[in-house]
Amino acid sequence: MGARLARPFFGGNWKMNHGPNAARAFVEAFSGLYAARDDRTVVFFPPAISLTEFLHAAQGRPDLRLGVQDVYWEREGAFTGSISAPMAKEAGAAFVLAGHSERRHVFGDSDEDVARKVKAIVAEELVPVLCVGERLEERERGDVETVVRRQVELGLGPLEREAIGKTVIAYEPVWAIGTGRTARPEDASAVHSLIRGLLVDRVGADVARDIPIIYGGSVKSGNIDELLAAPEVDGVLVGGASLKPAEFARICSAGPR
Numbered sequence: 001m002g003a004r005l006a007r008p009f010f011g012g013n014w015k016m017n018h019g020p021n022a023a024r025a026f027v028e029a030f031s032g033l034y035a036a037r038d039d040r041t042v043v044f045f046p047p048a049i050s051l052t053e054f055l056h057a058a059q060g061r062p063d064l065r066l067g068v069q070d071v072y073w074e075r076e077g078a079f080t081g082s083i084s085a086p087m088a089k090e091a092g093a094a095f096v097l098a099g100h101s102e103r104r105h106v107f108g109d110s111d112e113d114v115a116r117k118v119k120a121i122v123a124e125e126l127v128p129v130l131c132v133g134e135r136l137e138e139r140e141r142g143d144v145e146t147v148v149r150r151q152v153e154l155g156l157g158p159l160e161r162e163a164i165g166k167t168v169i170a171y172e173p174v175w176a177i178g179t180g181r182t183a184r185p186e187d188a189s190a191v192h193s194l195i196r197g198l199l200v201d202r203v204g205a206d207v208a209r210d211i212p213i214i215y216g217g218s219v220k221s222g223n224i225d226e227l228l229a230a231p232e233v234d235g236v237l238v239g240g241a242s243l244k245p246a247e248f249a250r251i252c253s254a255g256p257r
């Protein structure tokens with residue numbers, strides 16, 4: 001960790017898709033379609049069980065960075081089914097998603113759980129990608145600001161200024177995830193500006209400026225240009241459209257030249 005992440009930031013969250021064999025096939029195809037560039041950051045979040053195979057297949061492509069989708073906050077022990085931040089690091093991950101909406105709403109991760117995970121991730125000098133976003137009923141009630149503010153503030157918890165400067169924040173409205181319904185660029189911008197403001201209050205403008213705030217929710221090659229052109233959108237976190245090499249290569253090639 002250390003240097004500021006090049007922007008735009010493109011994250012591919014494979015969720016529970018692509019085991020080791022499919023991961024290898026993906027990397028082989030994707031490497032032929034997307035050449036390394038230093039004007040952007042590309043990070044894959046495969047299932048943890050596919051990490052090693054991904055790394056093998058991506059030898060010679062250090063630009064394709066790796067993360068895991070979740071960790072438990074303890075380092076080791078009797079926690080059946082979980083992996084820890086030190087294990088993710090040992091396996092080659094540099095990034096970890098924390099508080100993805102499926103973790104919050106399918107598996108019941110609370111804001112306090114997310115904060116413990118973020119702390120454990122930072123302790124290993126991995127980059128946490130803190131995911132926040134409102135549900136449809138919260139948007140309809142006019143509660144977007146309250147929800148996003150709470151998730152950002154509790155998710156970052158008592159982290160120090162320097163550690164906050166090394167995080168990534170992903171705004172992913174729950175109603176846009178996997179639904180084909182993308183937020184309008186101006187709606188994404190409005191929430192990203194709110195998040196930037198929260199970060200400025202917390203760590204000051206000079207540090208806050210360098211924290212990538214990325215958008216997620218039904219991003220695809222057909223809407224990437226308008227999203228990246230929106231003010232305060234520093235990149236994207238892509239689920240479904242990151243599973244196909246050609247489609248994700250198109251997405252990762254978008255933005256400024």
Ligand code: PGA
Pocket residue numbers: 013172176177178179180216217218219237238239240241
């Ligand atoms: P989607 O998922 O692109 O399939 O909507 C995004 C995410 O959950 O990160």
